[in-house]
Amino acid sequence: MSEQNEQQPQGEKRTFVEDIELEGRQLMDRVRELIQEGNVRRLIIKDPGGKFNIEIPLTVGVVAGGVFALAAPVMAALGALAALVSRVQIQVVREVDDGSGE
Numbered sequence: 001m002s003e004q005n006e007q008q009p010q011g012e013k014r015t016f017v018e019d020i021e022l023e024g025r026q027l028m029d030r031v032r033e034l035i036q037e038g039n040v041r042r043l044i045i046k047d048p049g050g051k052f053n054i055e056i057p058l059t060v061g062v063v064a065g066g067v068f069a070l071a072a073p074v075m076a077a078l079g080a081l082a083a084l085v086s087r088v089q090i091q092v093v094r095e096v097d098d099g100s101g102e
Helices: 024-037 060-064 072-084
Strands: 013-023 040-046 052-057 087-097
Touching: 013 024, 024 040, 024 072, 024 087, 052 072
Parallel strands: none
Antiparallel strands: 013 087, 040 052, 040 087
């Protein structure tokens, strides 16, 4: 169900999805790390059963322009979610260069 139709111009960027499972108390730290990486376009937080909890879209402008100030309400919601669940899954949608340089 996470099939993607990649419709980016050839030779530019490629999108892929990574699933990470971790304990609820690790959620905030891991989300901060992922945001700082800069190539993450969207985070989807789910419970261990795969039930959708929250989706965080990230754009290049937000990442470059002070994401923590703009994302404070989202981070507060994540903190509340982390306190309620013992385990969570993070689905990370990344955008990477398609091998156009070494």
